[in-house]
Amino acid sequence: MKMEKRQLRWAKLDNAAKIYPAARRKNWSNVFRQSATLAEDVDKDVLKVALSVCVKRFPTIAARLRRGAFWYYLQEVSSPPEIMEEYSYPLTFMNKKEIRKCAFRVIVYKNRIAVEFFHSLTDGAGALVFLKNLIAEYLERKHNISIPLECGIVDRGQKADDEEIEDCFLKVASAVSQPRRDTDAWHMSGEIESGGYLNLTCFKLPVGEVIAKAHEYDTTLTTFLSAVMMRSLLDLQNEQNPSKRKQKRIKLLIPVNLRKLYNTRTLRNFAMFTIPEIDPRLGEYTFEEIIKIIYHKMGAEVTQKHMGSIISANVRDERNPLLRIVPLPIKNIVMKAVFNAVGERKSCLSLSNLGAVELPEIMKKYITRFDFILGVQAAAPYNCGVVSYKDTLYVNFIRNIRNPDLERHFYRVLKEFGITATLESNRK
Numbered sequence: 001m002k003m004e005k006r007q008l009r010w011a012k013l014d015n016a017a018k019i020y021p022a023a024r025r026k027n028w029s030n031v032f033r034q035s036a037t038l039a040e041d042v043d044k045d046v047l048k049v050a051l052s053v054c055v056k057r058f059p060t061i062a063a064r065l066r067r068g069a070f071w072y073y074l075q076e077v078s079s080p081p082e083i084m085e086e087y088s089y090p091l092t093f094m095n096k097k098e099i100r101k102c103a104f105r106v107i108v109y110k111n112r113i114a115v116e117f118f119h120s121l122t123d124g125a126g127a128l129v130f131l132k133n134l135i136a137e138y139l140e141r142k143h144n145i146s147i148p149l150e151c152g153i154v155d156r157g158q159k160a161d162d163e164e165i166e167d168c169f170l171k172v173a174s175a176v177s178q179p180r181r182d183t184d185a186w187h188m189s190g191e192i193e194s195g196g197y198l199n200l201t202c203f204k205l206p207v208g209e210v211i212a213k214a215h216e217y218d219t220t221l222t223t224f225l226s227a228v229m230m231r232s233l234l235d236l237q238n239e240q241n242p243s244k245r246k247q248k249r250i251k252l253l254i255p256v257n258l259r260k261l262y263n264t265r266t267l268r269n270f271a272m273f274t275i276p277e278i279d280p281r282l283g284e285y286t287f288e289e290i291i292k293i294i295y296h297k298m299g300a301e302v303t304q305k306h307m308g309s310i311i312s313a314n315v316r317d318e319r320n321p322l323l324r325i326v327p328l329p330i331k332n333i334v335m336k337a338v339f340n341a342v343g344e345r346k347s348c349l350s351l352s353n354l355g356a357v358e359l360p361e362i363m364k365k366y367i368t369r370f371d372f373i374l375g376v377q378a379a380a381p382y383n384c385g386v387v388s389y390k391d392t393l394y395v396n397f398i399r400n401i402r403n404p405d406l407e408r409h410f411y412r413v414l415k416e417f418g419i420t421a422t423l424e425s426n427r428k
Contacts, residue, residue: 009059010066010075015169015314016269017120021065021072021099022335027196028378029094032124032385034131034354035114037369042108043142044083050137051080051106054130057156060165060268061121061130065099070328074121077102085109089198089426091375091398094118106134113138114371119269124354124372124385125257126267128152132359139366151358164267172262173315174308182346185277186237186248187380190401198376201407203395204422205414207356207388213417217291222353223298225386225395226252227290228417229351230278232409237280239405244281251277253347254294256302257355272310274301275347345379354387369394376400 013021020030055062059076066075081102086109094105094116103118113135117127129152136147137156147153193199207221214224233250241247255273264270276297278285285293300306317323323331354372372385373396381401387394397407407423414421 008076008078010073011060011063011165012071012073012167013120014167014268014270015311015318016123016271018071018318019335019339020118020120022332023339023378024096025378027093029099029375030119030378031091031094031116031375032119032127033090033114033116033371033373034124034127034387035112035371035373036131036135036367037371038111038113038135039366039368041111042113042138044108046142047083047106047108047113047134047138048080050134050141051083053137053156054134055080057133057154057158057160058130058267059160061104061117061126063103063121064101065103065118065120067100067328070324070326070331072120072328074103081106083108086112086114090114090200090373091116091198093196122267123257123269123271124255124352125259125271126269128354128357129154129267132357135367136360136363139363143366145362147362148360151360153360160267163265166264166266167268168258168262168264168266168270169311169315170318172258172304172308173312174305175312176309177313177316178306178309179313182275183249183251183277184345185251185348186233187345187348188236188382188401188406190381190403190405192381193400193402197400199399199402199404200373200426201397201399201404202371202424203393203397203407203410203414204424205393205395206420207391207393209419210393213419217288219291219295221393222254222386223291223294225353226254226276226294226351227287228410228413229349229384230276230290230294231287231413232406233348234278234280234285235409235413236405239409244283247280249277249279251275251347252294253350254298255350255352256298256307258307261302261304261307272307273350274298340379347380349377349380349382349384350374351384352386354385357387357389364390371396373398382406 063074063076084107105116107114132152136153214221255271258270276294357370370389372387374383374385382399385396
């Protein structure tokens, strides 16, 4: 008897995801990585089975990018991708052919499981759910344990529910739109690495020390780290260009997970951002002033009303009946021009804090570490991903230039505050 072929699910790209295929270029693809380091080497055969289960459970993440007449869309993959060996550096270029076959990678190196995602699939929070469930499925099969459905662990035998695959941007857009106008930021420069090589530097920090220091300034860990980063950027620009009159604004892009703000469990992209800034031409800034700038910026903008008005501008374009019938090649030209004009030129880099990874208690003894690594920006050489697990905060700098000037200043600022930093690097 002939088996009936399973119908593969497809989905429109969510509102945030639409820009990423258009913004791609020959030497840049918007890909990020999440990884977990286990207490023992990975059994690839068991991982293959676990992956085959998870690709069916998460159809909008385990997907490939397809091209339609008017828009790109996602189609779930029919079978899991081959598990790959680690390259000499993370986040190697994901070309168009690869994205159209499968827009994520699973990479194993000794005791580490890494997943790299093209950003149209999901954001950091959605990716973490996928990674945690892949590990849970692996551990249950490898160690014959039962993991409770908590801390983001779901029933992998059930189909994805409607809320998980919903494009929440369309639901929360307000009736009033915020203008997109913004000022440009200072961009670091340096000698570009050959062959697309990316330098990764990880700062391992005792999370208790960082939280304690943040509390001294009556602020959060994210705000404190962001202030350290802005202070480091300010010091670096002073070093490279001492003339205050010629300096440019220091602007930090801080992504905001909107799921708690709008009470949703979507696994699609559902994040916006806030961009605190400092104009060094106005004079010197104390660390307390930087903290206040970030705190008040986030306080004013991380609200349903403000975020809804920002989202509204993007959704309005998507719903424009004339734009909807414009052929995809023309849309791509327009969206790439918009991305180049109002995208990453507006910040020095992103600092994306995934937060503390929470796991069911039974999983913790099998996992020693998590990492979150962003790709470099399209027009700037740096980015920074942050995540904490157990007692350690992992701050991962990625850059495509040779000299670690920003890392040097970041280390110095941390040292001023008495925070102990252990550094790791993949430097050749």
